[in-house]
Every structure is written in C-alpha cells, then in structure tokens.
Amino acid sequence: MINNKILVTGATGTIGSFLVDRLAALGAQMEVLVRSRQQAETFAARGIASFIGDFAHKETLAPALVGVGKLFLLSAANPQQVEWQGNMIEAARRAGVPHIIKLSASCAGPFPHLPIKRWHYETEEQLKESGVPYTFLRPNCFMQNSLHWARTIREKGLFYLPVGDARVSQVDARDIAAVAAAVLTGSGHESQTYEITGSEAITFEEVAEHLSAALGKKVRYARTTFDESRQHMLEYGMEEWLAAAVTQTYHLMSEGGSQHVTDNVSQLTGNDPITFAQFARDHVERFLQRGQTLKHADSRQPAQVLN
Ligand SMILES: NC(=O)c1ccc[n+]([C@@H]2O[C@H](COP(=O)([O-])OP(=O)(O)OC[C@H]3O[C@@H](n4cnc5c(N)ncnc54)[C@H](OP(=O)(O)O)[C@@H]3O)[C@@H](O)[C@H]2O)c1
Structure with missing residues (x-):
C-alpha cells in the first residue's frame, strides 16, 4: 500500500509556510513537526495535525514519523544543523520512512571556507549513506x-x-515551496538533486x-x-x-x-x-x-x- 502522508518540518519558516499553504491547497495528506505547543495550536486551528518535537532532542522525533511516506527536512542555518538533521535522518530510517526530501543549498559541497554549504553537503552525504531514498533541493539566494x-x-x-x-x-521562496510540493506529491524524484534558481x-x-x-x-x-x-x-x-x-x-x-541559472522551477512546477x-x-x-x-x-x- 502506498503511504501518502507527508511530514513537513520547518513548517513555521519562510519556505515551510508557503509549502504548507501549497500542500493544503492541493489537498495533500500532511502533518507538521513544530517546536512549541503554541505553534501546534495555530496549525490545529487550520485543521493541520502536528507533533511537537525538536531535532536537538532525538527522543521527541519518532512519534511524528509513524506512517510517514515522505519527509520534508528543513531547519534554520545553525552550527549544529548537521547533528540535528542527522538525528532526524536516523529517526526516519528507523521508522522506515521511504523518502526524504532535504532542503539544502545551491552548490553544496565540502568547502572549508563556506560553512553553510559544507553543513548541507555533510547532511546530504549522511542521508545518502543512510540508505533512505532521497531528493536534494538546492535553492540559490532567496x-x-x-x-x-x-x-x-x-x-x-x-x-x-x-x-x-x-x-x-535569486529565487522566490514561493517557487522553492512549489518545487518542494511537486516533489512531495509527485513520483520519480528519488536520487535527484535539483538546483533551484x-x-x-x-x-x-x-x-x-x-x-x-x-x-x-x-x-x-x-x-x-x-x-x-x-x-x-x-x-x-x-x-x-x-x-x-x-x-x-x-x-x-x-x-x-x-x-x-537552471530551469528546474518551470520543469517541476509548470510555471x-x-x-x-x-x-x-x-x-x-x-x-x-x-x-x-x-x-x-x-x-x-x-x-x-x-x-
Ligand atoms: N536564505 C537563503 O538565501 C537561503 C538560500 C539557500 C538555502 N537556504 C537554507 O534554507 C534553510 C532555511 O529555510 P527558511 O529560511 O525557510 O527557514 P527559516 O525561516 O529560518 O525557518 C527555520 C525553520 O526550522 C525550524 N527549526 C529550526 N531549528 C529546529 C530544530 N532544532 N528542530 C525542529 N525545527 C527546527 C524553525 O522552527 P521554529 O519556528 O520553532 O524556530 C522554522 O520552522 C536553511 O537550511 C538555509 O541554509 C537559505
């Protein structure tokens, strides 16, 4: 049986907010992971189910992943992001999540002098090594x-x-969210890396x-x-x-x-x-x-x- 449930992380942020709107408009089966009860209540008022969890606290993640078909993985740039996103990848692997869509950064790579791109690259590598099918979304400057x-x-x-x-x-975060929604609701995106500009x-x-x-x-x-x-x-x-x-x-x-410049926005969203x-x-x-x-x-x- 195909599990269509999508778990959106980073749902209160710039891309996440647009993504939740987009998935709701598409009628997708969606839940969100948030860090506070107040945020959970805000989503509940919109009829969107949420789990309270934090990538920094591994033990809070498993309940949100039960029965999830696709995980959208995003957190803010942070020196601990590799560890935090790693916690989520490991929890998703254990839960048997069949596909993780990771929001990365344009031209992510092992660059010593570009820490944010390096952190995204390290998480990409960890995700590849986990064996969980993945898609990387690499947007340029918003x-x-x-x-x-x-x-x-x-x-x-x-x-x-x-x-x-x-x-x-530069790319509008609304287009990044539209690409994410297309990947989350579509098929055939496993092992793909999309540079989004x-x-x-x-x-x-x-x-x-x-x-x-x-x-x-x-x-x-x-x-x-x-x-x-x-x-x-x-x-x-x-x-x-x-x-x-x-x-x-x-x-x-x-x-x-x-x-x-890439044509991934128009290729994936039709716009x-x-x-x-x-x-x-x-x-x-x-x-x-x-x-x-x-x-x-x-x-x-x-x-x-x-x-
Ligand atoms: N800005 C750019 O030009 C640009 C370009 C390329 C890539 N990026 C990448 O885009 C990402 C940021 O996207 P954004 O601007 O849409 O995000 P954002 O507005 O900064 O929001 C970050 C989201 O992550 C959540 N979050 C942070 N720490 C978390 C944790 N420990 N556990 C669970 N959730 C956590 C936040 O929740 P709370 O509401 O609880 O804080 C919030 O929902 C970064 O990875 C950045 O490197 C940015």
Missing part, C-alpha cells in the same frame, strides 16, 4: 532576503551590499531599479567593503559565526558563484519562476510599512544570506 533592507530603503532610499557587480540568480541572474543595480519601479521612489544600491559589511552585521547583533558565513557567501557571489520585478511588486507593503519585525532588521545591515 529574494525574500531583500526584505531585510526594508528599513534602510524606507529611511535612506538605499540598501548596502559588498558584492560589486555580481549577478545572482530564478530565471535570470541580475545585478544589484538592476534589483535597485526593480525596487524603484515597484515602490514609486528612487532606491539606490550602496556598495560597501566586505569588512564594513561584516562589522555592521556584528554591531547589529548577528552572531560571529553567522556574520563570517554570510561574508564568505558574499565573496562567493562577487566571484560569480551564484549566477548559474515560469517569479521575477524580481514581480517579487518587488508583491511586497510593496512590506518594504514601505513601518514596524515590520525582521529578526536582524537594522539601519545598515546587509541582507542575510543563509546559504
């Missing part, structure tokens, strides 16, 4: 990262980045032009040095490891490492990827409204790039 610029755009009409004329094939690699001058057009006011891209950018991240409370990891990602971008121009039009309120709370929002912080 368009949603630019929402962290809202305050400086509002107050100064600019955003700061240290990446020069780099082209980046937007349809074009654009410069941040072009990003500024799209924002200017959408917001109806001039938005400027202000170039900083890598050191200035890292200092600002630290000054505004970002943890040292994360500021260092983001800085390394900016180096990669400026060297052309984030400009590859063209959302362009940055469209993303900007869809988020005018978020860019212009006061009082938006973003985790690391500040007056001069570059976008968080957690890949």
